[in-house]
Amino acid sequence: MNFQVTVLKILVSYPDGFAVMADLKRDMAILATSGSDWAERTRRLGSLVPDLDIFSQALIERMNGGWRITEKGRAVLEFMEARPSRPEPAKDPPEYSIPAAPLPVLAHSGRRGRRQRRRSDHVRRSANAS
DSSP: HHHHHHHHHHHHHHHHEEEEHHHHHHHHHHHHHHOOOHHHHHHHHHHTTTTTTTTTTTTHHHHHHHHEEHHHHHHHHHHSSSSSOOOOOOOOOTTOOOOOOOOOOOOSSSHHHHHHHHHHHHHHHHHOOO
8 A cells, every 4th residue: 555645545535635643544544454456546546656755745734733735735646546548549550550350249148148058058968968
């Protein structure tokens, strides 16, 4: 779990971005024990800003027995959570490109297809047994 990303995520969830230390510790404990999904998510977000340091970069400030996220901290968190935009398609495709053939459509798909396959398997087994 990336501690610094977690702190930013917790603080942004509080009114005015401020939480006292007891609340921060409680929320950290909940997230730390919530499973691997949270740890993977914070690791992925943290990898987008490898030199992240919430204290020296003034992303949070200490005040009145707690911490508050700054506007700069909110901006960094928004950057980390922004979904990557889709790459633009090539304007001039290479001349050697070959159009892709359409994928074959399976005759038996979904629940109905499974039933039909089971029936046909049953008929084949019955025919082989006699």
